[in-house]
Amino acid sequence: MHDADSVTARPSRRGRAARPLVVGAALVTVGLLYAVLVPGGAAGADGPQSDRIDEGRRLFAVGCSSCHGLHAEGGTNGEGRMAGPSLIGVGAAGVEFQVSTGRMPAAQPNAQIPQKPPVYNEQEIEALAAYVASLAVGPAVPASESYDVSKATQADVVRGGELFRTNCTACHNFAGRGGALPNGGYAPSLMNTTPRNMYLAMLTGPQQMPVFSDHVLFPEDKRAVIAYIVALQQQPDPGGFGLGRLGPVSEGLWGWLVGIGLLVVVAVWIGAKVPRVHRPRGRTPRT
Structure with missing residues (x-):
């Protein structure tokens, strides 16, 4: 009886010792x-x-x-x-x-x-x-393919313009020339910004700019916005001086300050050139 118990106990001890080894x-x-x-x-x-x-x-x-x-x-x-x-x-x-x-x-x-x-x-x-x-x-x-707009189509530029006017014009204005913000801040002009930095700015939201992550603005949408801004950078001014493309307010102010101002200066100059009529000095007639 004792021998049988010892025989049956040996395999269990070997099994317990074998597990850590395995x-x-x-x-x-x-x-x-x-x-x-x-x-x-x-x-x-x-x-x-x-x-x-x-x-x-x-x-x-x-x-x-x-x-x-x-x-x-x-x-x-x-x-x-x-x-x-x-x-x-x-x-x-x-x-x-x-x-x-x-x-x-x-x-x-x-x-x-x-x-x-x-x-x-x-x-x-x-x-x-x-x-x-x-x-x-x-x-x-991001990789360079994310912000490469060299192959962007006109449809991409149009879609980027819609996205830009919806999400960006409140700070950067519709022409991408920047604008004032509260508490001493300002949105910088985008006219000299590279496509790489545009993508990085949208991805990280520097300073007062909101973050446009890939879940908020898809990578293809970011690329379309960049294509639109690049189109603005390359857009010529057929009329000459673009006045910053800030809209009718700046153009009207330019007209009043410069246009009307020049007219006033010319009117004063013309008035100064007109000879004055001097009455001859004589005795006052007696009544």
Whole structure:
């Protein structure tokens, strides 16, 4: 009886001991397969990308952390006011737009950060974008096909004009020449903006501009809007001076200030050239 119990107990002990061995062998096998198959494709991609992120971290610590915080969490000035917003989740596209247009780094935080020549070169901008993109998921820099309008048709331009007038004219006016906004802000003119920066702006919503993500405005719609703006940039002025294409108000003001003003100046000049009639001096007749 005792021998039978010991015989039946031995297989169960072997089974309990074999399970960890099987799991360990499976893990070792998977690790070996990963080591054999993955490094050949990942070494070339992750190595340079990791170096780029490290370079971007160094650049960020020197040129950006004073406002946005050491870890891009946002920062405040000595008075407790926000010096720079958090960059967690803005993605590489937001960094690309702000830094490539020279808006960042800003000289001082104002209601509107103007465009200026960029401080960083192309490689440094890519490094900064890679570092911020590594912090959290955000919009990526689009491929050139996304904003290439060289093959856009007239129908695309017309559809882009409809979308632009619906979504953009409240700030940029119907001619894309910009306009004033509340609290000291303004919508910049689009006449010198590149298609790449147009797409990045719609994708990231810089400053007071709303975000037109791919779920709000489809990529083909963004491309149509860009085609319309490019058509505005290339549109000639058959009548000569376009007066900014700001509409009848500016044209009427020009007519009053310049046209009527010139007429007044000419009238005064003509009046000054007319000889005056002098009455001869004589005695006053007695009555």
